[in-house]
Amino acid sequence: MITRRSLLEAAGTGAMLVGAGHTLSRTFVSQAEAQAAALNLPSQLPEGTRREAVLDALPGKKPLIKLSYRPPNYETPIEFLRTAITPNDAFFVRYHLLDIPEVKAETWRLSIGGDGANGEGSLSLNELKQLPAVEVAAVCQCSGNRRGLFEPHVPGVEWGYGAMGCARWKGARLKDVLDRVGLKNEALEIVVAGTDKGSVDKTPQFIKSIPVWKAIEDTTLVAYEMNGAPLPHWNGFPARIVVPGWTATYWMKHVSRINVVTKPFDGFWVKAAYRIPVGKFPVVARFASQETAVNTPITEMVVNSLMTSHANGATVKAGGKVTVGGVAWDAGYGIHTVDISTDGGNTWTAATLGEDLGRFAFRTFSYGVMPTKGNYKIMARATNKIGQSQASALIANPAGYHHNVVQTLNLVAA
């Protein structure tokens, strides 16, 4: 069990706590309120989320926005999302289940088999690293990022903007790993399982499947490095699946077992969860073996952007140049433009795009404004290379996925 480090020392409240006994809880509550106010949480979040969210540091991580302690769900504050690459220690953390073993690199093995494979095999971490190494800069975004902004609200982890990040993922191609055993012609889906599990036996273990066509793409990896370092425990040490372009639900952390199957996998997390209504979203990639008449597994991310240069409502200096900006991303078609409007969406002007780290990565953008005194509403809208743009109105869906509504940043020039 990893021990946790609390922010209490940093907050300077340690002296109050020692020996405080029954007054402890009140100290915590007032501290939580103060922290929430300082977090600039989106005003659209549920009231209870805004009250309960605090900055807290998991071992090895910077203070992130804690939505739930266990399973740990921590989002990245937007100030860490101003660059194309997100630091490992600020990268968001998302788990479904309580029991998260600390995996030892020396004893970890990845086993491969299933009725769609030609045999059984397994790899140690060193053996995995001996396969040809590939590095891909790619956005890892929770399907439910921005769920908390849905109106009406839907239950779940009430994420704001920061259940995402972009890293350079290095590992072996999943197809090279699968080649250790070989796929039968009838292979339909690649089932991936990690080591985390629920505290109750009946809780469905978090297991996902990926259609074979996507699993064997050159960019789909079994990654063991993130930004040049071993994966942090909270991001899947020692190895995780990386599926660039697709939402993070497929990026199995602590992956330990790969099953090649010839029939559609019927586990809860694929058959019932992580589904979107058929035909509502402009997605190209399909998971055909799992589609029903009404819904289908979420697959690729929708085109999106986020202004991260300023907190919403920030005060800027009137009369000088103010540069607003942030990051844009999509499913890997590539960002074509990010357009900015300062007049409520009537007219749009292209922002300057930053360095291109590859079609799956965050693309930074910036735009200079010269505000006179007053209130400003700045909007950013990304368009990708296949002509898809961010939504102007929310596309409702039961689980709160794919929120890519154009964001409005309020600034006060004074």
Place this chain on the structure above:
Amino acid sequence: MRSIIIAVLSAACCGAVTVAAAAGEKPVQLKKAPGLDKVEANCAACHTLDYIPMNSPFLSAAGWDNEMTRMINVFGAPISPGDAKIIGDYLKANYGQ
């Protein structure tokens, strides 16, 4: 200093939350009302109690019933029908719409 704080927190956690609470974790304070003991005894076995205020106050009575059904039938939470009724009433009264 750190070890002292963790020790104090551990002591606080054992009383305020459940035995499953980890050292260093701030206790989640839910509203004190009838049924809170059943919430603490059952819900915290699988997740910290911050999940409840996080999902408030937008769920209707039917919405909280759905969540209870989901926890029991989908995630296998071993909650007795009697406790489920008490927990549901607590959630609707204190964290409902």
